[in-house]
Amino acid sequence: MECGNGGRKGWGGGWGWGRGRRRAGQAGCATPEGHGPAACAACPVSGSLDALAPGTTCRIRRLMGCGPIRQRLLDLGIRPCREVTVIRSAPLLDPIELKVGDSYIVLRRQEAAQVEVEDV
Amino acid sequence: MSDLRLVALAGQQNAGKSTLFNLLTGLTQHIANYPGVTVDKKSGRYSHKGQSVEVVDLPGCYSLTSYSPEERVAREFLLNDRPDMVVNVLDASNLRRGLPLTFQLLEMGVPVVVALNMMDVAEGRGLEIDLAALSRRLCVPVVPVVGRKGQGAEALREAIAAEHGARPATLNYGALEPAVQELQALLADEGALKGLSARWLAVKLLEDDAEAERLLAERLDNPHPILDLAHRRRTAAGGTDAASEAIAAARDGLAADIVATCITATRAGHVPMSERIDRLLLHRLFAPVFLVAIVWAIYQLSIVQGYELTKVTWPILAGFRNVAAGVLPDAGFLIDPQLRALGLWMVDSANTLLNYVPIFLILFALIAILEDSGYMARIAFILDRILNRFGLHGQSTLPFILAGVFAGGCAVPGVMATKGIPDHRARMATILTVPFMNCMAKIPLYTLLINIYFPDTKGLMLFYLSTITVIAALLVAKLLTTSVLRHHETAPFVMELPNYHLPTIRGVVQRAVDRTWLYIKKVGTVVVSIAMVIYVLLQFPGVPADREVAYQARAEAAIAQFYDALADNPHRAAVPDQAALVRLVNAQADYKAARMNAGSKAAAEALDARFAERHPDFVPFVLRARDADARSAAAALKDLTNARTTLRREMRQDKIESSFLGMIGHGLEPVTQFADFDWKINVALLASFAARESSVATLGVLFDQEEGENATLEDRMGAEQAAEGRTALSAVALMLFFALYPPCLATVIMVRVQTDSYRWMAFSIVFPTILGLAVASAVFTLGNALGLSGLQTMTAIYLAGVAALLIVALPKPWLGRPAPVVAGERA
Numbered sequence: 001m002e003c004g005n006g007g008r009k010g011w012g013g014g015w016g017w018g019r020g021r022r023r024a025g026q027a028g029c030a031t032p033e034g035h036g037p038a039a040c041a042a043c044p045v046s047g048s049l050d051a052l053a054p055g056t057t058c059r060i061r062r063l064m065g066c067g068p069i070r071q072r073l074l075d076l077g078i079r080p081c082r083e084v085t086v087i088r089s090a091p092l093l094d095p096i097e098l099k100v101g102d103s104y105i106v107l108r109r110q111e112a113a114q115v116e117v118e119d120v
Numbered sequence: 121m122s123d124l125r126l127v128a129l130a131g132q133q134n135a136g137k138s139t140l141f142n143l144l145t146g147l148t149q150h151i152a153n154y155p156g157v158t159v160d161k162k163s164g165r166y167s168h169k170g171q172s173v174e175v176v177d178l179p180g181c182y183s184l185t186s187y188s189p190e191e192r193v194a195r196e197f198l199l200n201d202r203p204d205m206v207v208n209v210l211d212a213s214n215l216r217r218g219l220p221l222t223f224q225l226l227e228m229g230v231p232v233v234v235a236l237n238m239m240d241v242a243e244g245r246g247l248e249i250d251l252a253a254l255s256r257r258l259c260v261p262v263v264p265v266v267g268r269k270g271q272g273a274e275a276l277r278e279a280i281a282a283e284h285g286a287r288p289a290t291l292n293y294g295a296l297e298p299a300v301q302e303l304q305a306l307l308a309d310e311g312a313l314k315g316l317s318a319r320w321l322a323v324k325l326l327e328d329d330a331e332a333e334r335l336l337a338e339r340l341d342n343p344h345p346i347l348d349l350a351h352r353r354r355t356a357a358g359g360t361d362a363a364s365e366a367i368a369a370a371r372d373g374l375a376a377d378i379v380a381t382c383i384t385a386t387r388a389g390h391v392p393m394s395e396r397i398d399r400l401l402l403h404r405l406f407a408p409v410f411l412v413a414i415v416w417a418i419y420q421l422s423i424v425q426g427y428e429l430t431k432v433t434w435p436i437l438a439g440f441r442n443v444a445a446g447v448l449p450d451a452g453f454l455i456d457p458q459l460r461a462l463g464l465w466m467v468d469s470a471n472t473l474l475n476y477v478p479i480f481l482i483l484f485a486l487i488a489i490l491e492d493s494g495y496m497a498r499i500a501f502i503l504d505r506i507l508n509r510f511g512l513h514g515q516s517t518l519p520f521i522l523a524g525v526f527a528g529g530c531a532v533p534g535v536m537a538t539k540g541i542p543d544h545r546a547r548m549a550t551i552l553t554v555p556f557m558n559c560m561a562k563i564p565l566y567t568l569l570i571n572i573y574f575p576d577t578k579g580l581m582l583f584y585l586s587t588i589t590v591i592a593a594l595l596v597a598k599l600l601t602t603s604v605l606r607h608h609e610t611a612p613f614v615m616e617l618p619n620y621h622l623p624t625i626r627g628v629v630q631r632a633v634d635r636t637w638l639y640i641k642k643v644g645t646v647v648v649s650i651a652m653v654i655y656v657l658l659q660f661p662g663v664p665a666d667r668e669v670a671y672q673a674r675a676e677a678a679i680a681q682f683y684d685a686l687a688d689n690p691h692r693a694a695v696p697d698q699a700a701l702v703r704l705v706n707a708q709a710d711y712k713a714a715r716m717n718a719g720s721k722a723a724a725e726a727l728d729a730r731f732a733e734r735h736p737d738f739v740p741f742v743l744r745a746r747d748a749d750a751r752s753a754a755a756a757l758k759d760l761t762n763a764r765t766t767l768r769r770e771m772r773q774d775k776i777e778s779s780f781l782g783m784i785g786h787g788l789e790p791v792t793q794f795a796d797f798d799w800k801i802n803v804a805l806l807a808s809f810a811a812r813e814s815s816v817a818t819l820g821v822l823f824d825q826e827e828g829e830n831a832t833l834e835d836r837m838g839a840e841q842a843a844e845g846r847t848a849l850s851a852v853a854l855m856l857f858f859a860l861y862p863p864c865l866a867t868v869i870m871v872r873v874q875t876d877s878y879r880w881m882a883f884s885i886v887f888p889t890i891l892g893l894a895v896a897s898a899v900f901t902l903g904n905a906l907g908l909s910g911l912q913t914m915t916a917i918y919l920a921g922v923a924a925l926l927i928v929a930l931p932k933p934w935l936g937r938p939a940p941v942v943a944g945e946r947a
Contacts, residue, residue, distance in 0.1 A: 066361055068187040069612040074368035075182035076616060077217055081369075087395075091407045092505035095514075095613060097398075102214045104395065104617040106501045108508070111612045 049084065050096065050112035057085040058117035065114040076105050078115060125173045126201065127280055130194060130225060131209030132218055133180035134494075134618035136237040138162075139267035139627060140209055141177040144277070160539070161193075168277045176203070184224045186331035188542070188611070195331070198230060199316070205280055206230045212242035212249060212264070213619070215383065219375035220368070222258065223291050229317035233279045234262045240269065241619065246387030254382040268624055293370045296363065299326060299353035306346055312339045325350035327367060328360040394494070394619040401495075407502050414495070415521055418486050423529060423560070426479030433478050437471045438717045445710065453675060453702050453764065455771075462655060469651035473644055473866065476560075480533060480639055483522065485632035487537065490518075492623035497615060504613055509929050510594040511601025512553075513546035514613060520550075523557035525590060531555040531867040532639060535874055542615075545608040549601045551874055552884055553593040555863030558586055561808075562858060568819070569855055572838040573848040577911055584918050589859050591921040596891070598928050604883075650865050654807060657781040663774050671771050678763035685756035689749050694737035705761060707735050708742045781806055795857060795896035796850040805857075809865055848910025853900040856917070860892035 052058060060080050063070050077100045078084065087097040087104065095108045129144075131137045145164030162177040178197060179190035186192050198206065206225055210218040215236075225232050234254075242249060255262040261279045265272030293300050303322035307313055313321065316335075324332035325346070336343040357363045401410050444467045448460040490496045500514030507516050516538070523534030534554040541547035558566075566585055574581045663671070679701065686692040695701045711731055718724045732739050740750035741757045776782050777799075785802035792802055804819045819837065862885045863871065872881040903913040 063361075063365065065612075069614065070361060071185050071187055071364065072182070072612065072614050074365060075185075075220070076614065077372060079365060079368055079372060082372075088398075088402060088404075090402075090501050090505060091404050092502075094505045094508075095501060097402070097501070097617065101216050102392075103217050104398075105614065106497075106617055107614040108504065108612065111614055 047117055048113045049086070049098070049115040049117050050109040052086045052117065054086050054088045054096075057083055057120060059083050059120050061116040061118045063115055065111070069111060069114070073107075073111075073115065077101055077103060078105070083120060084115075084117065123172065125171060125205065125280070126203045127173055127175045127205045127207060128197060128201075128203040129175060129177045129207050129209060130198075130221070131178075131180060131237075132182050132211070132221060134616060135180070135209045135211045135218060136267045137177060137180060137209045139624070140207075140235060140237060140265065140276075141175060142627065142630065143265075143267055143270055143273045145175050166277075168281050171281065173277075173280060176201075181221070183221055184228070185327070186329055192331065198225075198228060199335075202315075203230065206232050207235050207276070207280065208232050209235045209237050212236045212239050213245055213247065215249075216372070216375045216379045217616075219378060220371040223371050223374065224320075226258070226260070227291065227317060227320040227323065229320065232260045233276070234258060234260055235272075235276055236262055236264045237267050239264045239271075240266045245392060246385060246390060248384040248386060250382045250384075254378065257378050257382065268621065291370060291374055293323070293367060296326060296353075296357055296366050296370070299357065303346065303350060303353070306349065310340060310346075322350075323367060326354055326357070327364045328354060392619070394617075397620055398498070398617070402498060402501070407498075411499060411502055414490075414499075415525075418483075418490075418521065422479055422483035422486055423524075426482045427560075429478040429482070430475050434475060435717050435719065437474055438713075441467050441471060442710065442713055442717065445713070450702070450706050451709070453679070453698075453705065458659075461659070462652075465655045466648055466651060470644065470648055474640070476530060477636060477640070479530070479560075480636045481632050483533060484635040485628050487518065487522075488628040488631035489623045491631075492621060492627055494618040494620045497617055500613075500615075501617065506929070507546075508613070510598045511546060511549050511605070512594075512597050513541050513543045513550070515541045516546060516550040519554045520557060520590075520593070523554045524559045525557060529557060530559050530561075531557065531863055532870050533635070535863075535867055535870040536635070536639070538874060543611040543613070545601055545605050545610045548605050548608055548875065548880070549597040551871055552600055552880075552887070553597045555867050555871075555884070555888070556589050556593040556596065556860060558589050558859070559864075561864070565819075565858055566855060568834060568837070569851045571834045573851040573910055581911070581914065584914050585855060585859060588856075588918055588921055591918075591925050592860060595921070595924055595928065654781070654809075657784075658776055658779045658807070660780060661778065663771060663778060667774060668771075671767055675764070675767055678760055678767070681763075682756050682760040685759070686753060689753055689756075691740045691749060691753040694741070704735075704738050704741060704757070705764065707731075707738050708757065708761065711742055776803060792893070794901055795853045795893060796846065796900050797854065797857075797896075801854060805861065809862070849900060849903045849908070849913055852903070852910045852914050852917075853896040856899055857892040857896035860888050860895060862886075862888040862892075 047058075049058070049060075060078060060082050062080050063073055063078070065073070073079070078098075082100060085099040087099050089096045090106075093109075095106045096112055098105045098107070098112075129137050129141055141162060141164065145166050160179070163174060164177075165172055165174050167173065176197065178194040181188070181191040181194050184191055184195045184198075186195070197203070208222050208225055210222065222232065222234065236249070236251070236254075239249075249264075251262050251264060261282070263272055263276045263279050265276055300319065300322050303325060304318045307316075307318040307321050313336075321332055321336070325336070328350075333343075333347060336346060340346070354360055354363045357366060400406060441464070444463060445460075448463045449457040451457075451460060487496075490499075496515075496518065499517050502514075503517050504514030507514060518540075519534040519537045521529070521534075522537050523529045523531045531554050534557065535551055538547050538550045538554070541550060566582065570578050570581050662668075679698070682701075683692070686695075695704055711727070714727055715724060718727050728743055731743065735742075739745075741753050745751060745754070781803055782799065784806060785799040788802045789797075789799055792798075797805070800819070862868070868881055868884060871884045872878060875881065899913060899917060903910075908916065
C-alpha cells in the first residue's frame, strides 16, 4: 500500500505552516479498519520532522505513514516518545540525516513529513 | 541429529555479518540466489573438533516482518530450514538498535548465540559492556568478537558447537500482553502448528503480518476463528498501526532497559569519529567536491589504469590464441577447415571478454572499498535528490558510474551493481537504463565515425555523445517509471548511515575476485555459445560455387606467379609441392603472430632461433637474410601472402554478404532506410549484439580495401559512404542509434539474472531497438527536411534533451508535488 504524504509544505515557515491541509490529506491514509491518525484532530501546536532546522532536537509524537515505511521507521528506532536530532540535510536539501540514540539515519523529506514531532 | 550442523548468521545490515561469515568459513564459500528472488544466499563450511558445520549468511535485516524480500527470505529460512543454531550478530557500539531483532529470534524459538561484534569500536566510544549481565538478561551465550581483526572466532565456534536449549522469550508486551497470551494459548492447542512458536505467531498475527496469516491458512483447516480473534484484538488496540507500534515500543523499551543495565558510557556526549568525518565529507559545500574527486579517482584507477593493465595482459591472451591456432588443424591456402575457423572464432570471442578482467578486478576492488568503508551510503545520500526526480534511487549512482558515465565502462558490472538498491521500481529502472551508458566497446565506433565526418569538431562531438547518453538514461528512467514500471513496488529511502571502517585487504580482494569470477562464469559461458550462433549465421550458406571457383583460379594464378619468381632460385627446393607451400605460408603467419606478441628483443631472438630449428628449410623465406637469393625468395613469399590475404578478405566479404546475417541485413533495409542505414551497417549492428567490439571489426571487413591499397578504415569507409551520398547527418543518426542500441548479449544475460525474468530481458532488447530506430529515423528525416548539417542536428538534439531534462527535473508545485523545503534553514 502506498500513502502519499498529502499536504504541501510551506515555504520558509518553520513551525505550523499548512498544518490543516496536511491533516486532511493524511486522513485518507488511515488503515482499512478505519482507525488511524484521523482520530486525533485536535493536536496542540507541533511540527513534522522535515520542517526542523539542523541541530534541533525534538521528541517524536507519532508516525503518520503506514505499511513498510512505518515498519522501517519503527525498526530504526523512530517511534513515539524517542528523541531525535536533525544533524544535517544533503547538499541539495533532501534527504536529511537524523540521530536517534546512537544511530545515524537518513531519510527523504517526504518520509520525514510523516513523522510528527513536538518540543522536548 | 545429523552430523552436519546447520548454523544461520542473522543480524542487521552493517553489523559485520559478512566479515564474521568470512572469519568462520574461510574461503570455502558458495554464493547462490534464494529461489525466486535476487537475494544472495551465501553459505560456507568449516569443521570444528571433527564436526562439520554449514554456515548460511542470511540477508541483513532489521526485523522479521514480511515487507522486504530480504526479511522474507531470512524468515523463510528460519522457519523451513530449521537451523540448529542462529548466530545473532550485534553491533556492540549500537546495541539498542540491534536487540529488537534478537528478541524476535528468541521469540521464534530458535537456539541463539549472540556474537557481539565491533567490540573495539564500542571501546573506542568509551562503552563498558557487562557481558555476563547481558548474557543473563538475554538467557543466551554472548561471545565478544572483533570480526575485522579476527578476534573471538574460536570462542564463537565453541559456543556454536555447544548445545543450548531454546529459552522462551521473556518480552512482555504491556497492554497487548493479554491479547498475545490469549492467541498464544489458542495457537498452542493446534496440533498442525507444532514446531512453530505459538508466541511468535501470536505476535505476528497481532501485527497483521500477511505471511503469518498465509501460514495459518495453509496449515489449518479453519483458520478463521483465530484470524478473527486476532483482528478483534488488533482493533481493540487501535488498529494495525497502533498494534505494531505498541509491539515495536515494547521491544525497544526492553532493549533500552537492557542497555541501561549492561552498558556504562564512560564518555557520554562524545561525538563519534564517523560523525566528525561526516562533518567534512557531507558538508554542504565540500560534499559534491569530494564526490566528484572520488568518482574521478575510480574512473582513473579502474578504467584508465585498468586499460593500461590490459596492454600487459593482452599478450597472454594472444599467446593463448596462438596456442589454439597451433593445436587446431592447419589453415588451407584459401579455405580453412571449418574446425579451425570455428575454434579461432570462439577463442577470439572469449578473449574479447577476458581482456576486461583486469579492469573488472580493479573496479570491483574499489567498489568493495567504497562499500566496506561506508562511503557508498553517503553517495546515495548526496545524490538521491537528483536521481529521485527521475524515478531512480540514490544508490543508482554506482551502476551508472560502472557502466560508463564518462565514456568507458561496462554495463555488465553496472547491472550487477543494482543488486543493492532497495527500491524495486528504481532498481528496475536502473537496470533498464544502465546499458545506455557509453561502455568501452561503443567508443571505437564513435571514434571511427567522428574521425570520418567531424574531423574539426572531435572534442565537441565526443562531449555531446558522452553526456547525451546520461540525459537519455534519465529521461527514459522517468518514462519507464511512469509507464511500464508504474505498478512496481517502491520502497522509501530510509537507511542507516553506517560507521566509517577501514576496509580489510582480505575482504576487498575476496569480493573483487568473487565478483570477477561470477562475471566470467555467467557471462563467459553464454557469450561463447551465442558466438557460435553468430558464427553459423555469418558462415552459411557460404560463397556460391561459381564464385568460389573464380577465387580458386585467382589463387592458382598467384601460386604460379610465386613459382615463376623462384624459377632459378636455389631455395625453391624447400617448396617442392602445394602441401609444402601451404606449410610455408602457415609457418610464416604463425611466426608473424608470435613476433608481434614478443615484447623484448631477447624474446624475438629466441623466437628466431626456435623457428630456425623447427623449419630450417623455410628460414630464407621468413627470417631476415642478407644474400640475394634469400631476399628474392622472401619477396616472392611476401607477394604471395599479400595476394592470399586479399583473396581471403574478399572471400570473407562475399561470404558475409551471402550469409544468413547478410540476408537479414539486406532484409532490414526497408525499415532502416529512414535512418539511412544500409545493409553493411545493419550487419555490423547485428553482429555487435554478441559483443560491441565486433561492430568496428565487421565494418572493417565490409568496407574492404582493394589490392595494394593501404588506406585506413576511416578513408575507405568515408570514400565509399560519400560515393553513396551519405553525409554527416547519416553518421549522427547512426551514432545516436548506437548510443541507444540494446545492451550487448552479456548485459542482456545479466539483466535476465538480475530481474529474474525473461520478459524483462526481452523488453531490454526490444525497447531500446525501437527507441533507437525511432530517434535515428526522426533525426535523419527531420535533419534532411530542414537541410541541417550533422553538427547543427547534433546540437539541436542535445539542446532538446537538456530542455526535456530540465522540464522533468524542475519542481512543479502546480502539480501538487512536494516542493523543496527550505523551511527552518535560517532558524
